[in-house]
Amino acid sequence: xxxxxxxxxxxxxxxxxxxxxxxxxxxxxxxxxxxxxxxxxxxxxxxxxxxxxxxxxxxxxxxxxxxxxxxxxxxxxxxxxxxxxxxxxxxxxxxxxxxxxxxxxxxxxxxxxxxxxxxxxxxxxxxxxxxxxxxxxxxxxxxxxxxxxxxxxxxxxxxxxxxxxxxxxxxxxxxxxxxxxxxxxxxxxxxxxxxxxxxxxxxxxxxxxxxxxxxxxxxxxxxxxxxxxxxxxxxxxxxxxxxxxxxxxxxxxxxxxxxxxxxxxxxx
Numbered sequence: 001x002x003x004x005x006x007x008x009x010x011x012x013x014x015x016x017x018x019x020x021x022x023x024x025x026x027x028x029x030x031x032x033x034x035x036x037x038x039x040x041x042x043x044x045x046x047x048x049x050x051x052x053x054x055x056x057x058x059x060x061x062x063x064x065x066x067x068x069x070x071x072x073x074x075x076x077x078x079x080x081x082x083x084x085x086x087x088x089x090x091x092x093x094x095x096x097x098x099x100x101x102x103x104x105x106x107x108x109x110x111x112x113x114x115x116x117x118x119x120x121x122x123x124x125x126x127x128x129x130x131x132x133x134x135x136x137x138x139x140x141x142x143x144x145x146x147x148x149x150x151x152x153x154x155x156x157x158x159x160x161x162x163x164x165x166x167x168x169x170x171x172x173x174x175x176x177x178x179x180x181x182x183x184x185x186x187x188x189x190x191x192x193x194x195x196x197x198x199x200x201x202x203x204x205x206x207x208x209x210x211x212x213x214x215x216x217x218x219x220x221x222x223x224x225x226x227x228x229x230x231x232x233x234x235x236x237x238x239x240x241x242x243x244x245x246x247x248x249x250x251x252x253x254x255x256x257x258x259x260x261x262x263x264x265x266x267x268x
Contacts, residue, residue: 003051
């Protein structure tokens, strides 16, 4: 029995409040007020007396252990979002998951939503939240070796950053991931023509001159390996103008100088 519940008073009530509550309730059960005393009413009287004594008798208070307060069930925001099927809730769920180290679930939902229907995550989240979310999604796509999807998201972040800076100094991380993807990881997932086109997309972004030089140098090698001599030389010259001290410039010059073909590029 919880005496505070019986007397209908707060658990931090003082002695004056306890006595006042007891008098009020016992008076309401008195025969002069309610007429003949029934067994149920008598039981209520006994409960009131028991509660009053528990709270006012010092000896009984020493041995009284209040019952545990029932835990209030907390609202589970993620479960609530998961049960909803509208695009806005799904977008919020994706963002919620990437922020709470549930990126695999976020990528799975994002992939499913973009496959099933037109799903405008950027519009649903807003520009800055989308950029943060896209960065985390791209990292997870990298972990899953889906380098094309990772690259597309990093490129979109770059386009938005070019329009209006948000990442600012942090954008260097986007730049590093793009460079790594385009020159090492994505090469076997795209055709040479698609890879060249994607690199040119990246070169339109606000990248550091050293990064641009490396990408142009990689383009030179790519064009050379596929018989595009003129495009290879043009790319190498651009790389050299951006960063003449780059350790790869001499390598590319040596390679390209061996068999330079001045034919017209077939890729562009």
